[in-house]
Amino acid sequence: MSVPAGPSQGGAANDTERTRSANTRHPLPGEGGRGDGGPVNLAQQLREGLAALGLELPDEVQAKLWAYLALLKKWNATYNLTAIRDEVEMVTQHLLDSLSVLPVLEKLCEAVSPAGTTLAGRRWADIGSGAGLPGIPLAIVWPELEMSLIETVEKKSAFQRQAKIELGLANVTVVNRRVEDVPGGVFDAVISRAFADLADFVRLAGHLLTQGGRLYAMKGQLPEDEIKRLPPGWAMVNCTPLNVPGLNAQRHLLVIERV
Numbered sequence: 001m002s003v004p005a006g007p008s009q010g011g012a013a014n015d016t017e018r019t020r021s022a023n024t025r026h027p028l029p030g031e032g033g034r035g036d037g038g039p040v041n042l043a044q045q046l047r048e049g050l051a052a053l054g055l056e057l058p059d060e061v062q063a064k065l066w067a068y069l070a071l072l073k074k075w076n077a078t079y080n081l082t083a084i085r086d087e088v089e090m091v092t093q094h095l096l097d098s099l100s101v102l103p104v105l106e107k108l109c110e111a112v113s114p115a116g117t118t119l120a121g122r123r124w125a126d127i128g129s130g131a132g133l134p135g136i137p138l139a140i141v142w143p144e145l146e147m148s149l150i151e152t153v154e155k156k157s158a159f160q161r162q163a164k165i166e167l168g169l170a171n172v173t174v175v176n177r178r179v180e181d182v183p184g185g186v187f188d189a190v191i192s193r194a195f196a197d198l199a200d201f202v203r204l205a206g207h208l209l210t211q212g213g214r215l216y217a218m219k220g221q222l223p224e225d226e227i228k229r230l231p232p233g234w235a236m237v238n239c240t241p242l243n244v245p246g247l248n249a250q251r252h253l254l255v256i257e258r259v
Contacts, residue, residue: 042087042088042091043062043066045088045091045246046062046066046095046096047062048245049091049092049095049096049245049246050062050096050099052243053096053099053102053103053245054103055099055102055141057141061140064167065095065137065140065141067166067167068132068136068137068163069090069094069095071159071162071166071167072090072094072131072132072159073085073087073090075159076131079155079159081130081131081156081159082094082131091246092244092245092246092247093244093247094131094133094137095137096244096246096247097133097134097193097218097244097247098134098137098138098193099134099137099141100242100243100244101138101191101216101218101242102138102141102142104253105216108238108255109122122146122188122189123146123148123186123187123188123189124138124145124146124147124148124187124188124190124191125147125148125150125175125182125187125189125190125191125205125208126138126147126148126149126150126190126192126193127150127179127190127191127192127195127204127205128150128151128192128193128195128196129149129151129156129160130151130153130156131159131160132149132159132160132163133193134193134218135149135172135191136149136163136172138191139169139171139172140167140169143169143170143171144171146171146173147171147172147173148172148173148174148175148187149172149173149174150175150177150179150182151174151175151176152176152177152178152179154176157174157175157176160172160174179204179205180204180207182208184207184208185207185208185209185210185211186208186210187208187209187210187213188209188212188213189209189214189215189216190205190208190209190213190214190215190216191215191216191217191218192205192215192216192217192218193218194218194220195217197226197229198217198226198227198229198236198254198256199226199229199230201215201217201256202215202230202231202234202256203231206234206258209258213257214255214256214257215255215256215257216254216255216256217253217254217256218242218251218252218253219251219252219253219254220249220250220251220252221250221252222239222250223254227254233258233259234256234257234258235256235257235259236254236255236256237255237257238253238254238255239253239255240252240253
């Protein structure tokens with residue numbers, strides 16, 4: 001904050017102050033400091049995290065991610081959408097965790113359709129979406145992606161609808177229904193983040209897939225026992241460790257298909 005010049009300050013002091021102000025970069029969304037004086041540059045945290053993931057996002061896309069996080073923080077104060085309230089942890093465990101799947105998904109989709117355009121134009125569903133994770137960050141980064149957020153809890157779906165409006169996410173559809181009641185054969189891919197046991201994931205969401213569609217399960221430690229309990233006719237075809245910058249914990253992306 002600029003401090004106005006007092007009576008004892010002359011023109012030279014005012015000129016120095018004006019020069020300093022002109023050369024000061026205005027903070028981007030997410031930049032700032034702690035009230036206790038310790039600097040916390042959240043925008044830098046996000047930029048460095050994205051760079052570690054190999055993602056180059058335009059400033060306007062990053063600004064939209066910040067707008068989503070700000071809206072989530074606002075709603076979370078009243079509706080308790082997520083247990084994570086610290087901004088630093090929200091950047092890591094909400095934004096970067098959700099986006100950590102993108103480099104892997106691009107490679108996997110290209111392997112299926114080398115001539116395709118990675119995720120663009122594909123129909124995806126995020127089930128048990130909660131506060132829109134990972135669906136909303138993925139939809140922000142990939143506006144060509146058609147993302148349906150399937151959530152049974154009305155207050156969470158209400159937040160998703162507000163986020164869709166405020167962020168202008170024309171590629172997002174909010175579905176406030178039980179996943180097993182959603183019509184099947186619609187989606188090329190279904191993703192979930194710590195939604196359920198893999199067998200339950202298949203049982204509840206398998207019908208949603210088109211022919212050749214895939215289930216993507218975001219997990220912590222590799223759930224070897226869950227993999228063994230997959231229902232007949234389904235198999236894990238890929239398992240990739242995920243690197244979430246700033247998170248000292250295991251993450252894996254499991255890909256499940258009909259066999």
